[in-house]
Amino acid sequence: MPIRNNIEQDGRERVLDIRGLTVGFERDRQMVPAVRDISLHVDRGSTVVVVGESGSGKSVTSLSIMRLIEYGGGRILGGEMRFRRTGGNVIDLAQASDETMRQVRGAEIGMIFQEPMTSLNPVLTVGEQIVEAILLHQRRSAPEALKEAQATLDRVRIPDAARVMRRYPHELSGGMRQRVMIAIALSCRPQLLIADEPTTALDVTVQAQILHLIRELQREMQMGVLLITHDMGVVAESADRVLVMRRGDLVEENETRALFAAPAHPYTRALMAAVPKLGAMSGTDQPARFELVREQLVEPAGAPVAMPDDALDPSTRSVAPALSDAPAKKPDVVLSVRELVTRFDVRSGFFSRVRRRVHAVERVSFDLYAGETLGLVGESGCGKTTTGRSLLQLVQPDSGSIYFDGVDLARRDRRSSRLLRRNIQLVFQDPFASLNPRMRIGDAIMEPMIVQGIASGRDAQRRAATLLEKVGLDASMARRWPHQLSGGQRQRICIARALSTDPRVLVADESVSALDVSIQAQIVNLLIDLQRDLGIACLFISHDMAVVERISHRVAVMYLGQVVEIGPRRAVFENPQHAYTRKLMAAVPIADPTRRRHAAPPLVELPSPVRDVGDEPVVAPLVEVGPGHFVARHWVGGSY
Amino acid sequence: MRPEDQVLMTSAFFHFLRRYPTVAVGGLLMLLLVLIAIFAPWLGTHDPTQIAPLYRTRSPSAQFWFGTDLLGRDVYSRVLYGTRVSLTVGFSVAVLSTAIGAVIGVIAGFVRWLDVVIMRIMDGFMSMPTILLAIALIALWHESMRTVILAITIVEIPRVVRLVRGVVLSLREQAFVEAAVTAGASPWRIMYRHIFPNTVAALIVQGTYILGVSILAEASLSFIGAGVPPITPSWGNIMAEGRALWQIRPHLIGFPAAFLSVTILSVNMLGDGLRDALDPRMSKED
Amino acid sequence: APAATGKLPVLHYVAEADLAGLDPIWSTAYITQMYAELVYDTLFAYDEHYTVQLQMLSDAKTSADGKTWTLTLRQGLTFHDGQPVRSIDCAASIRRWGSRDTLGQELMKATDDIATPDSQTLVFKLRKPFPLLPSALGKVASSMACIMPERLAKIDSHTQITEAIGSGPYKFAKDKWVSGSTAVFERFDGYQPRPGAGSFATGGKVAQLSQVIWKTIPDAATSTAALQAGEIDGLQTVSSDFLPVLAADPSLQIVKSTVATIPIMRFNALYPPFDNPAIRRAILSVIDQTEFMTALMGTDNKSYWQSGVGVFSPGSPMANDAGLGVMKGASPANIAAAKQMIKDAGYKGEKVVLLDPADYPASHMPAMVAADLLKKLGMNVDVQTMDWGTLMQRRASQNPPASGGWNMHFTTISGMNNFDPAGHLALRANGKQGWFGWPTSEKIETLRQAWFDAPDQATRKKLCVELQMQVWQDVPYIPLGAYYNASAFRRGWTGISTQMPLFYNLRRT
Amino acid sequence: MIAYVLRRIFSAIPVMLFVAFFVFALLSFAPGDPAALLAGENATPDDIARIRANLGLDQPFFTRFFHWIWRVLHGDLGTSLFTGQTVGHMIAQRLAPTFSLMVLTMIVSVVIAIPAGAWAAWWHNRWNDRLVMLWAVLSFSIPSFVVGYILAWIFGLKLRWLPVQGYVQFDQGLWASIQTLILPAFALGAVYVGLITRFTRSTLIETLSQDYVRTARAKGVSNRRILFRHALKNAAVPIVTVVGSGVALLISGTVVTETVFAIPGLGRLTVDAILRRDYPVIQGVILLFSFLYVLVNLAVDLLYTVFDPRIKY
């Protein structure tokens, strides 16, 4: 249905023009809007980025453009979405028939979904999935489509594309899957690409590659890009224009530089303040809290009910000064890891023999001091989580020892396991999964106290309430079920549970990765406060370098199961010695549009930690390059 | 009770009905059947065991609402009393097999070294046809409702065990179980506090399925002469005894079959609905 | 001739039960006897007037003192394996039969030796005259003295013979036998029928069918439907309730058997309360055969059953109505009187274990009626339901009822067994040696022995009246009436025998 | 893979031994005496005792069991007490009817149930869905013998399209043979169809809400292709599991169906053997059933690898 043939402005072709889009979901037989009166437009060759807090309606907006929201139970309640088709005629997507939408989808609008891991069909080969898209929308013979698909895969820089075409999604790494998704979205050369958080789950090196790729393809095909993200570094690097959403409303829209320079809306200001910036800590030795701006928002009438409690978070109330830089007295070693090795068997073949092994952790050694945070960074899959789980004996290490107060925990006897459970706690990588869906929050927090005999009954309830308040939640939350909380709230519940037995060591595994920056900052502050108050030693696992910089006293860098660099945070960040550490630092996007990088990031596929049985990896020895700063020295060309 | 409260309660009730129509309809039918079972002596028009050869195989009439059977017994009264047998068999088998199966399944799923042994034994039981086992058991003790219940239960237990074990195996890998381990919870505590509650939804569905299947199985057993004693009125017995005549005396099969279908229908509706209604995650609508 | 055989029709017939075994001596099951009638032949046989005739024999002579019988075989008789029938085959076969059949045992007791002077001649040397010798050797349908090759006949009578080689008009096609489903009989071209028309089990037994196919259809509804749909030609047993429907179907004909089946109530005379004849008599007094028969057969089919049945099969030569009045029926007054009798007899409320085979209607229905009756009499009834297989074992147990035994069970006696005292097992009163129930009554045994020794039919009839009167005194069992099996055939089949299912002389027109 | 299959088959041996022992024990302690049945109505207790001795039934339990196991290990399943035929022969005669019935039932059921379930899932919560579900629940709430009688009456007696009973072997005409199996297959399949339909529906509803289905929609894939290519293949593993575990249901069901339609199959043989206490036959059939069950489970597990590339052995 052509509306207007010409929606050009500013001399550029406008691909998409949304006016007053309102989308709602049915709740209790009433339509509750999730997105209200949004207007935005995307031009050819330009990138529009949508940022905003979790649950603000970003994904809903993107799904509405594709008219896929109906399959999730939503309904477009009003507004128009003019889209310029390849032929040049303009239609209103909000009114288009199913058949028209089928033609538009894939062919003219490509979409990369928020969760790349689950968005590929697990039982079809990668090739089949790309070819399908091509065959559907282009008049191609099957062999031609196959060639085309392979070319697209090449374009997204997947090595050995011909072979990858025959593989299934589960046989690919996360980064490769992400690129396959992009290949599908791009295979028909769409006018418009919608990318919803395309890099959330990825680490910085892969993220950099993917963003660069999208930019390049965009330039090549002149497509409009609508990018959704919560990473302000990504925004600064890619966006032409930025839109800020909050609770279903568009609260601010501006050119990227202008927005970063002068955020107008209070929420945008709060967001900007919470952005961790790599290098912000240079010149200091001690961790520092984030300085947060207390939002002063007037609630618009009729706002959606899903209102995060974070606005009332006590930890956001004051602007905290950086901790004193005064060097602490030499603390005691609480946990000492020596030569830890953890491997997983991969069985295959006729008799299910162990043919290969995953060398997840290879002879890792480090000490953890009381009151100290050791940051553990490294590429996805390098063995960070496994290290943490080995410490807690959740996986049985193959060899090595873990001393806590001089007791070897790997002995797994009664005494060591009591010591372990009492004193070392873990915050799991996925907070939702680590909460029993049929156990109320309060019971979850009380459980460790009860089973350890620390408290019971009323006493335990009182302690749970205190803990909830300590992590900035209301004590009444104890009555809720896990699914009734937001991601950020669940994250804090897990921290509260981990703290309930007054542990001396806390292992925090990616405790902030899935959160938007404002909540992330609150949690970091909380951990810093707790450490200061209780003297907890913390192993902080993360792939976000900026956050690690903020919170750590010391940092360890892992690569393929080995620690390749470890030392004081300042030394490692300001003077990285290992090549891998430097690469990691270089890949971190900088949340400053004025410092945009244009060079293509180096393309690296992480070598696999899976090796044949008997093929033991060489563990490079660590040498001291500065006070307490060790670096792996590799055997290169006959000498170290 | 104040009238406002009454209004509130009624509206809450209607709200529930609207939200879970299947539970409501299934529940009402089930309630009706339970009431029939309880009040069978008062609802019946004749003594269900009183034989009267002179009145055999009469068609439905004002005197015999559902007609009479081969010994002249009143089918209407027998069908009402049959509700007792069928519901007793159904509920006993469902409760017994889900309870026993859940315990064995949780243990098998959680205690690695027992798993193999338990599952082999379960495979063994599962591979025996129900009917065969029932006949053998009935031959061993004599025909009674207890034997029928036992025979069906034995065959249904492995099904529950498999289901529960499967759920447990996947739950065991879940982070929240590891979280409990980290908290220092004992294996027993983990089993009953963390794993078991998460198998309940699957158990309810399986339990209601078994309830239906066992009522059917009771009828099939009667069909080949291995059910509850023929003196005891049960739907299976009425159908089995009258089946040869079904062409000329369809009431002998029709009435009990109708009751049986309605029962199984209601049980299924109840099960499917309950699963949704009891799951804290499914109540996200409010 | 084979060419002619090809044109002969095939009969698809649903027999009452599955052919379980192939040895008619080893197993006394009725279906095995039906099979034996097809496959085997006997030396003598009954005609339709129930008089004994020569069958395989051309001649039979008895000496003046009655102690020597000389039997001569017909010429040209062959077994299905092509071997001729010789006198030694007959002698071995008779010995094997004689070790199992009751009448055969009587004959063997009287026999000194069976000589075989030549291949066609058989000489019985007896210790005392045995006038019933032809009747015994000519038994039909119940444990008949079938003639088989000597090598098979030498096998112990308690071990099953699994070959089916007889000299009857049909061969058993063992390779086509699917137990539980189909048994196939093929015309035996080498059979030598007697000249003349066929009459019951004797005369010209001419096989007019190329094949007789027995199908086992365990479900009555299905077998009836199969007949209606024309998938089978004959159905041995029609459920009484279907009689009106099938009779109304113009494509079908109903054939009523002339030999009655008698359902009986059997007491265990070893244990209280039924070790006391007075209590048995009390129960006898309230029996109403009509009630039992209606329960079994319905009210609409009066021509297929009868009450007023005594000890011997109605219509048979020995049947009489002596003392039938003892069964007065279950009127309230009679019940009250019987209650008193039971009390006077010293009934102390012992449990009565009543075996109820649920899968066997002919016994299940009477059991239900009887249970009801016993309750009315104030007896403490324990109805134990079981399958027929269990019942067969259970009733053989002489243990006390509380530990695996029983007090009362129901069965049917049928065919020509109960034509006279010879094969009438329920009549026996020889204690623990006897048939299940083990009653003891010297008077009955004496009368029975006298019957064997009686010189003529008139004396026998008189003895049978006495026997019946004695049965009402000692009550070893109670007859509950008699019914006549109805079978159904599609129209066009003629020559259907009414005594029992026989397949020679049966043909399609 | 081959080694996996072999390992699975070998691991079935303890299962089968367990079943054999269990059934043997059950039967040995159960009352009922084949000798009494064999001897017939007119036999005396003495006859029965002698027959029992000849059959070796008077031996102690363990002697008999080990005797039997010993012979089975030598490939001899024994001889029927009644017919004198070898158990192997009797089972062989019965295999074809039961298997063709079961296979036909499975084909018919799957062909009906999966599209029906898919249709219901697609129209989730609409009237089409409700209708299919009502039908599915009804189909497993009516005893199969009732279904059998009704089918036989309509299609056999009234319309005369199909035979009301019996079985024709394949070698006597494939179509004639299938004709005899159609009604039994529908009667036997009623429960099975209901089960699979419901299960297909619920699995598909879940699958259709998965992200990759959304991806397929975003590609512009047609509805039918989404349902049958993207969703169904993903739902296949649980569906195949139910289809497989339903075979146990079919095995039990054959007993009744074969009785109603007078099919000379294993189910009927089992019941007959039990009712007659024909011990060698019972044992043989049970062994066969448990082996069959193991094979079905194995087939199901192997099918998993066909539908789900993530599963490997």
Ligand SMILES: Nc1ncnc2c1ncn2[C@@H]1O[C@H](COP(=O)(O)OP(=O)(O)OP(=O)(O)O)[C@@H](O)[C@H]1O
């Ligand atoms: N299928 C649905 N049914 C009901 N409500 C929904 C549904 N999908 C989204 N919502 C609601 O709509 C609102 C916006 O959700 P949306 O997924 O667009 O958030 P988002 O901005 O993408 O957040 P995130 O950064 O976490 O991805 C939320 O309040 C959410 O609860």
Ligand SMILES: Nc1ncnc2c1ncn2[C@@H]1O[C@H](COP(=O)(O)OP(=O)(O)OP(=O)(O)O)[C@@H](O)[C@H]1O
């Ligand atoms: N249970 C397991 N069985 C087999 N391999 C495993 C198992 N757990 C982890 N691995 C493998 O061990 C390696 C290290 O995994 P780990 O989870 O420790 O990585 P990570 O550094 O935490 O990655 P991420 O940043 O993605 O969380 C990976 O290659 C992973 O595939």
Ligand SMILES: [Mg+2]
């Ligand atoms: Mg989103």
Ligand SMILES: [Mg+2]
């Ligand atoms: Mg990890």
